[in-house]
Amino acid sequence: MNIENSCIVIFGASGDLTFRKLIPALYNLFRVGRLGQHFSVLGVARSELTDDSFRTKMRDALIKFEKAEGQELEDFCTHLYYQAVNTSEALDYAKLLPRLDELHDKYGSCGNTLYYLSTPPSLYGVIPECLAAHGLTTEEYGWKRIIVEKPFGYDIKTAKELDEKIHHYFEEHQIYRIDHYLGKETVQNLLVLRFSNGLFEPLWNRNFIDYVEITGAEAIGVEERGGYYDGSGAMRDMFQNHLLQVLAMVAMEPPAIINADSMRDEVAKVLHCLHPLTAEDVKNNVVLGQYVAGEVDDQMVAGYLAEKGVPADSNTETYMAIKCEIDNWRWAGVPFYVRTGKRLPTRVTEVVIHFKTTPHPVFSQNAPENKLIIRVQPDEGISMRFGLKKPGAGFEAKEVSMDFRYSDLSSASSLLTAYERLLLDALKGDATLFARTDAVHAC
Ligand code: BG6
Numbered sequence: 557m558n559i560e561n562s563c564i565v566i567f568g569a570s571g572d573l574t575f576r577k578l579i580p581a582l583y584n585l586f587r588v589g590r591l592g593q594h595f596s597v598l599g600v601a602r603s604e605l606t607d608d609s610f611r612t613k614m615r616d617a618l619i620k621f622e623k624a625e626g627q628e629l630e631d632f633c634t635h636l637y638y639q640a641v642n643t644s645e646a647l648d649y650a651k652l653l654p655r656l657d658e659l660h661d662k663y664g665s666c667g668n669t670l671y672y673l674s675t676p677p678s679l680y681g682v683i684p685e686c687l688a689a690h691g692l693t694t695e696e697y698g699w700k701r702i703i704v705e706k707p708f709g710y711d712i713k714t715a716k717e718l719d720e721k722i723h724h725y726f727e728e729h730q731i732y733r734i735d736h737y738l739g740k741e742t743v744q745n746l747l748v749l750r751f752s753n754g755l756f757e758p759l760w761n762r763n764f765i766d767y768v769e770i771t772g773a774e775a776i777g778v779e780e781r782g783g784y785y786d787g788s789g790a791m792r793d794m795f796q797n798h799l800l801q802v803l804a805m806v807a808m809e810p811p812a813i814i815n816a817d818s819m820r821d822e823v824a825k826v827l828h829c830l831h832p833l834t835a836e837d838v839k840n841n842v843v844l845g846q847y848v849a850g851e852v853d854d855q856m857v858a859g860y861l862a863e864k865g866v867p868a869d870s871n872t873e874t875y876m877a878i879k880c881e882i883d884n885w886r887w888a889g890v891p892f893y894v895r896t897g898k899r900l901p902t903r904v905t906e907v908v909i910h911f912k913t914t915p916h917p918v919f920s921q922n923a924p925e926n927k928l929i930i931r932v933q934p935d936e937g938i939s940m941r942f943g944l945k946k947p948g949a950g951f952e953a954k955e956v957s958m959d960f961r962y963s964d965l966s967s968a969s970s971l972l973t974a975y976e977r978l979l980l981d982a983l984k985g986d987a988t989l990f991a992r993t994d995a996v997h998a999c
Pocket of ligand 1: 774793794905
């Protein structure tokens with residue numbers, strides 16, 4: 557599917573996400589020819605910047621984060637524009653009308669507009685309303701799509717309220733709730749591994765799988781994001797979205813075909829089967845923690861309570877582990893242990909499928925474990941662990957490993973990063989890798 561000429565409007569254009577992730581992703585898509593020449597990017601925020609000063613900021617970020625240089629960088633920057641808007645003030649959105657007209661004219665994008673909400677969540681409901689007040693959401697002249705960053709609400713009540721607000725102005729097919737984990741090649745690979753190999757499917761159930769571990773460990777702390785993180789914690793920052801999406805990929809039923817609806821039907825179905833925890837269950841099934849000061853690579857680092865933006869008496873969890881159960885035929889009785897945290901000894905995101913051991917140990921008391929390890933990052937790949945005979949006398953079994961590394965594929969260096977993939981999909985109108993409203997509510 558080719559992308560049509562379009563304008564990408566980034567709300568929150570002076571924020572971190574814009575220059576660290578969004579602009580670099582768009583630049584890389586441009587560099588490899590995936591964006592073509594007929595696109596424009598309009599940054600929108602309160603700061604009074606001009607097109608030129610916005611370009612300078614973005615150019616600096618691209619040089620810093622992407623080692624960008626030369627004519628390609630200059631060419632890309634000519635596609636960048638900026639409009640200062642007080643985004644909580646409906647009347648101020650009038651400033652967007654002439655800007656958008658000018659850009660659609662110049663790039664022949666016929667009204668096709670992708671809005672990206674990279675703002676504080678308090679504006680997620682406000683921006684659609686203000687856009688609608690100026691006729692900027694109707695699809696009479698070109699398509700309109702909106703990408704919403706997490707957090708999508710704080711709890712089920714606020715998630716539903718937010719949904720209601722956005723649905724007032726955009727239809728579900730126009731709404732793209734981004735979860736960058738779904739844009740990761742290795743998360744998508746879970747689907748290909750499971751559904752393109754006859755080998756795994758017969759084993760992928762309660763009869764052969766003992767338990768599953770899903771880990772999203774980070775070595776970094778909360779960095780400059782203490783203010784945001786303290787209202788979120790590990791549960792809302794990583795578990796409720798990224799890790800539950802990974803769990804869904806591991807546990808979902810095969811869709812009949814791969815398209816946005818059938819994929820997302822299966823994801824929602826399995827998330828709806830997650831066993832709800834009562835307050836009493838939480839005591840036995842959930843562990844929360846918070847990091848304290850310590851040494852990392854011979855350097856002292858601050859504890860969570862001393863991080864910028866974090867109240868000194870904060871109770872927010874920076875670590876969580878939870879035992880999830882899935883109430884359906886495939887998974888009844890198989891625990892899924894999911895854990896995530898900041899300032900853990902190492903950075904690793906992986907899924908480990910632990911298969912049941914042999915019914916009777918013939919060769920030794922310590923039968924090797926059969927494990928399938930799917931490493932999402934870093935060092936992306938898959939390992940299968942099983943027992944083989946230890947050379948020499950007797951029949952002692954030894955655990956060995958068969959490894960596949962993504963980097964061994966010659967095409968691996970041309971893989972799109974998560975934001976590149978998801979921005980491209982949204983521009984194409986492919987919502988397969990975006991969270992649908994029912995799945996978000998289930999999470
Ligand atoms: C973000 C969280 O969504 O994901 C961050 O807000 C976290 O706190 C990040 O560090 C992890 O993403 P990745 O791609 O580095 O695993």
